[in-house]
Amino acid sequence: MGQMTEEQVAELARIEGLLRARMEAVKPRRLKHSLNVSATAGDLALAYGVDEFLARAAGLLHDWDKVVPDDELAARAVQLGISFDAPVTQVLPLLHGPVAARELPDRFPDLPAEVFQAVDRHTVGAVDMSPLDMVVFIADGIEPMRNGEDIARLRTLVGEVSLPELFFECLAQGVCYVLQTRRYLYPGTLTVYNAYVERRGKRVAK
Numbered sequence: 001m002g003q004m005t006e007e008q009v010a011e012l013a014r015i016e017g018l019l020r021a022r023m024e025a026v027k028p029r030r031l032k033h034s035l036n037v038s039a040t041a042g043d044l045a046l047a048y049g050v051d052e053f054l055a056r057a058a059g060l061l062h063d064w065d066k067v068v069p070d071d072e073l074a075a076r077a078v079q080l081g082i083s084f085d086a087p088v089t090q091v092l093p094l095l096h097g098p099v100a101a102r103e104l105p106d107r108f109p110d111l112p113a114e115v116f117q118a119v120d121r122h123t124v125g126a127v128d129m130s131p132l133d134m135v136v137f138i139a140d141g142i143e144p145m146r147n148g149e150d151i152a153r154l155r156t157l158v159g160e161v162s163l164p165e166l167f168f169e170c171l172a173q174g175v176c177y178v179l180q181t182r183r184y185l186y187p188g189t190l191t192v193y194n195a196y197v198e199r200r201g202k203r204v205a206k
């Protein structure tokens with residue numbers, strides 16, 4: 001724990017308790033993953049000058065709605081007016097971020113909106129990711145339970161490349177994984193990918 005206040009440490013413990021109550025019995029591995037993402041997000045926050053408390057809180061909460069069955073998630077998404085402009089059956093794995101982001105503020109009214117934005121964006125990303133958004137997205141991809149050489153390579157980049165560059169590498173890895181496993185590639189993800197390719201090109205051209 002870096003430079004958090006006692007109150008912030010206590011608040012994280014409270015959130016973790018609620019997460020345990022929600023997940024431990026039904027999705028113990030998902031709970032472990034969420035705790036790992038929180039810890040990894042905290043480390044990334046310290047490495048890149050992002051607020052550690054917000055990173056850890058968003059890490060704990062990012063998969064809050066992974067315990068909700070797909071059909072219910074889809075129904076809630078429709079109810080909340082969340083539209084992906086894609087067949088709902090294909091985007092089911094992406095819904096838990098945006099749905100949770102709209103429901104969590106009522107449960108955690110003391111947390112700032114930026115935490116919920118990071119939860120929202122952890123499944124698809126966005127063309128204008130904030131540093132906190134990037135930290136949570138990256139932590140989700142490289143936490144210790146994620147296996148494989150590609151993930152190991154991403155971990156070696158932490159602190160060596162800029163935060164946007166690390167995000168771009170994680171996003172590109174995610175796109176590769178989707179293609180390798182022959183899953184549905186959400187067009188919005190490609191839009192985000194292309195936006196960062198363009199931005200990168202500009203940086204390189206300077």
Ligand SMILES: [Fe+2]
Nearest residue numbers: 062063122123
């Ligand atoms: Fe997720």
Ligand SMILES: [Fe+2]
Nearest residue numbers: 033062063140
């Ligand atoms: Fe996750």
